[in-house]
Amino acid sequence: MRSKRIDAIVAAVPCCRVAADIGCDHGYIGAALLRRGKAEKVVFADISAPSLEKARRLCEKEGLTNRAEFFVCDGTAGIRRADCVVIAGMGGKESIHILEECAFEPSFVVLQPMKNLPDVRKYVAGRYRIISDRIIKDGKFYNIIALEKGSDTLTEDEILFGRSNLKEPDDDFRQYIAAETAKTKKLLAENAACAAKAGYLGRLEAIAEELGL
Numbered sequence: 001m002r003s004k005r006i007d008a009i010v011a012a013v014p015c016c017r018v019a020a021d022i023g024c025d026h027g028y029i030g031a032a033l034l035r036r037g038k039a040e041k042v043v044f045a046d047i048s049a050p051s052l053e054k055a056r057r058l059c060e061k062e063g064l065t066n067r068a069e070f071f072v073c074d075g076t077a078g079i080r081r082a083d084c085v086v087i088a089g090m091g092g093k094e095s096i097h098i099l100e101e102c103a104f105e106p107s108f109v110v111l112q113p114m115k116n117l118p119d120v121r122k123y124v125a126g127r128y129r130i131i132s133d134r135i136i137k138d139g140k141f142y143n144i145i146a147l148e149k150g151s152d153t154l155t156e157d158e159i160l161f162g163r164s165n166l167k168e169p170d171d172d173f174r175q176y177i178a179a180e181t182a183k184t185k186k187l188l189a190e191n192a193a194c195a196a197k198a199g200y201l202g203r204l205e206a207i208a209e210e211l212g213l
Helices: 004-012 028-035 049-061 092-101 117-125 156-161 163-167 171-190 195-210
Strands: 016-022 039-046 068-072 084-088 108-112 128-138 140-149
Touching: 004 028, 004 108, 004 128, 004 140, 016 028, 028 039, 028 049, 028 084, 039 049, 049 068, 084 092, 092 117, 108 117, 117 128, 117 140, 117 156, 128 163, 128 171, 140 171, 156 163, 156 195, 171 195
Parallel strands: 016 039, 016 084, 039 068, 084 108
Antiparallel strands: 108 140, 128 140
């Protein structure tokens, strides 16, 4: 399966010996890493045995099983090591929990959280250096964060919107800002007393002006 989202996640993974696809579901990301030579071996992990079986069948169909391992587990439990850990399609707090519970320290991490992006960014900045943090539009908007060992310091706007988006804004980010501004204005129209949203709208409008929207 090809999609802009999967292609962007795979592109964010550095070439490595072992990658772990956590919460792999159908296994599309891990299989793409193997097909495209991004990893010599991929560990497919999912808490759901039926989901992991889908990933196993995909690898069998594509002749990749000799370079794959499969674990039914919660997060990285039972996985001894991986150079790069990929956690895509989970909630932000779930992603943080998996990293907190990880028994080994990966050199690289690629995240695609579905929500709680500011919480994720604040957490990882104390433990990793951000290589890229970019939004893409593939039907919906997805943020893909690539990290390496180290630490980082983020501004408030970088916590809210992602450093790469602000430094090198592209059309997907422009569309996101326009959509988020419209959504936030609607929320405020329905609940004018929401002070936090009012401040957020101010930041959105400032960025929109910088982008010429």
